[in-house]
Amino acid sequence: VRVREYKFEVGYMKKKPDCIENSYVMGINGHFPGPTIRAHVGDTLHISLFNNISTNEPTSIHWHGISQHGTPWADGTASISQCAINPGETFHYRFTVDKAGTYFYHGHYGLQRSAGLYGSLIVDLALGQKEPFHYHSEFNLLLSDWWHNTSFHQELSLSSKPFQWIGEPQSLLINGRGQYNCSMAANTMNNNATLPQCKFRTSDEECAPQILHVHPNKTYRIRIASTTSLSSLNFAISNHKMVVVEADGNYVDPFEVDDIDIYSGESYSILITTNQNPNNNYWISIGVRGRKPNTPQALTILNYQKASISSSNIIIPNSPPPITPQWNDFNRSKAFTNKIHALMGSPKPPTHYDHRLLLLNTQNLIDGYTKWAINNISLVLPQTPYLGSIKFKINAAFDRRHPSENFSNGYDIFSPPINPNANFGNRVYMFNMNQVVDVILQNANVLSGKNSDIHPWHLHGHDFWVLGYGDGKFKQGYDEKNFNLKNPPLKNTAAVFPYGWTALRFRANNPGVWFFHCHIEAHLHMGMGVIFAEGVQLVKGIPKQALACGLTKKIIMSFNTTN
Numbered sequence: 001v002r003v004r005e006y007k008f009e010v011g012y013m014k015k016k017p018d019c020i021e022n023s024y025v026m027g028i029n030g031h032f033p034g035p036t037i038r039a040h041v042g043d044t045l046h047i048s049l050f051n052n053i054s055t056n057e058p059t060s061i062h063w064h065g066i067s068q069h070g071t072p073w074a075d076g077t078a079s080i081s082q083c084a085i086n087p088g089e090t091f092h093y094r095f096t097v098d099k100a101g102t103y104f105y106h107g108h109y110g111l112q113r114s115a116g117l118y119g120s121l122i123v124d125l126a127l128g129q130k131e132p133f134h135y136h137s138e139f140n141l142l143l144s145d146w147w148h149n150t151s152f153h154q155e156l157s158l159s160s161k162p163f164q165w166i167g168e169p170q171s172l173l174i175n176g177r178g179q180y181n182c183s184m185a186a187n188t189m190n191n192n193a194t195l196p197q198c199k200f201r202t203s204d205e206e207c208a209p210q211i212l213h214v215h216p217n218k219t220y221r222i223r224i225a226s227t228t229s230l231s232s233l234n235f236a237i238s239n240h241k242m243v244v245v246e247a248d249g250n251y252v253d254p255f256e257v258d259d260i261d262i263y264s265g266e267s268y269s270i271l272i273t274t275n276q277n278p279n280n281n282y283w284i285s286i287g288v289r290g291r292k293p294n295t296p297q298a299l300t301i302l303n304y305q306k307a308s309i310s311s312s313n314i315i316i317p318n319s320p321p322p323i324t325p326q327w328n329d330f331n332r333s334k335a336f337t338n339k340i341h342a343l344m345g346s347p348k349p350p351t352h353y354d355h356r357l358l359l360l361n362t363q364n365l366i367d368g369y370t371k372w373a374i375n376n377i378s379l380v381l382p383q384t385p386y387l388g389s390i391k392f393k394i395n396a397a398f399d400r401r402h403p404s405e406n407f408s409n410g411y412d413i414f415s416p417p418i419n420p421n422a423n424f425g426n427r428v429y430m431f432n433m434n435q436v437v438d439v440i441l442q443n444a445n446v447l448s449g450k451n452s453d454i455h456p457w458h459l460h461g462h463d464f465w466v467l468g469y470g471d472g473k474f475k476q477g478y479d480e481k482n483f484n485l486k487n488p489p490l491k492n493t494a495a496v497f498p499y500g501w502t503a504l505r506f507r508a509n510n511p512g513v514w515f516f517h518c519h520i521e522a523h524l525h526m527g528m529g530v531i532f533a534e535g536v537q538l539v540k541g542i543p544k545q546a547l548a549c550g551l552t553k554k555i556i557m558s559f560n561t562t563n
């Protein structure tokens with residue numbers, strides 16, 4: 001077994017991700033985004049994470065899309081799988097990567113993802129194994145969004161009364177690079193008219209876009225992952241069709257499109273063929289969908305070898321960048337999502353469920369604070385991480401009562417809540433080992449006005465089958481007749497569309513405690529998540545440092561090294 005060792009030092013650093021001076025970003029080892037981890041299936045990763053954050057914040061890092069079979073304590077969720085890592089401390093993450101695919105990692109404490117704490121994690125097939133598609137070479141694009149207000153400022157806004165929303169991001173970033181308020185397209189058209197902040201024309205600028213250099217008549221794989229804090233994105237390349245072959249680390253039945261939608265927490269691989277005029281370059285764009293945009297597109301360039309290029313002398317594409325589809329064309333978004341099917345030979349879902357949860361997503365008021373709630377409970381994480389408190393039966397650590405598994409039949413999802421009050425809570429949905437669990441996510445109208453947001457839901461520790469999407473309220477005993485049990489895609493993140501429902505199925509076969517939450521960081525911060533647990537008594541070898549806080553702190557004195 002191959003062990004790959006990494007030393008990660010997390011801290012703030014001065015950077016200008018979108019060419020604006022004086023930004024502080026949270027980086028790793030002086031890099032933003034953090035270093036790319038690349039491993040083979042079967043490898044063990046050992047990441048020693050040292051918290052060097054000067055502002056006295058704790059931290060933890062989640063390995064998004066990695067199952068953590070046998071190592072649930074390494075999932076990186078503060079208050080769930082481990083104690084947060086305090087400044088000056090080092091935490092040792094040790095886990096095996098068991099499935100090839102495009103993944104990423106990110107901070108899972110407070111709003112540290114907004115602050116810039118993220119990087120790519122790519123798992124290649126074991127040596128000698130072959131992908132079910134061919135390509136000449138590959139690129140990796142990690143997409144994110146960026147605010148000029150600090151994450152500290154954002155946190156204050158979100159928890160203020162009256163509520164202050166963080167607003168739309170100032171810039172979108174591709175591999176940590178963007179251009180604030182200076183359309184690269186407009187600026188590069190004319191060699192001289194460059195706004196002062198648009199310094200991307202000099203190759204040494206850290207905000208200069210990374211250009212994708214290609215040869216004509218080849219096939220390239222582009223890995224695309226979104227770790228945005230808020231934005232749903234659309235990705236397109238001028239003049240080039242793309243074939244989608246992977247979603248969230250699972251092979252899909254290949255399909256061809258002009259562009260893809262990607263929600264926070266998702267990843268895709270697409271194949272492109274460089275069959276266009278090799279004397280030109282082509283725009284690669286990402287733009288906002290699903291929310292009324294107030295953020296310009298992020299751009300970079302697909303450069304054919306013959307069309308000469310140097311960063312200081314960009315031969316700009318001779319046509320404008322792709323136009324991002326209308327933000328509120330949700331039928332278009334659903335049409336894309338409905339094209340995603342599992343590749344033949346992928347694991348099929350069980351035909352029946354043992355346990356079904358209906359989870360209503362609402363915006364609420366608690367003591368005048370704006371929150372998100374699931375079946376009327378807004379999640380507040382406990383002091384003592386669940387993994388330890390469940391394993392060692394510490395009853396006082398959280399509310400042991402069963403959380404609600406459905407919501408009132410009469411709830412009108414098309415109107416603001418009649419009674420907007422909700423409660424804080426920290427109960428756990430406990431499943432028996434190997435139970436088949438259905439989760440129906442039900443969207444609804446927000447607190448006031450006529451609106452319903454998109455929420456990309458992400459499950460830790462499992463992939464789930466996406467059995468279907470529907471409009472309006474889910475009708476038990478009727479809507480499941482249309483579930484796709486033949487070739488539903490396996491994913492770890494799936495969107496619930498405005499005023500609609502999304503049906504997921506998974507097998508509770510991974511001993512541990514797992515977060516299931518909206519991947520919009522501000523929504524999560526406002527309570528939009530629930531806790532799942534299964535087989536915790538089977539968990540062995542939780543390291544002491546994952547337990548050294550709250551009510552599990554004293555019990556670790558009582559055992560030697562194993563538990």
Ligand code: C2O
Nearest residue numbers: 062064265458515
């Ligand atoms: Cu990528 Cu709990 O999230």
Ligand code: CU
Nearest residue numbers: 455518520523
């Ligand atoms: Cu959300």
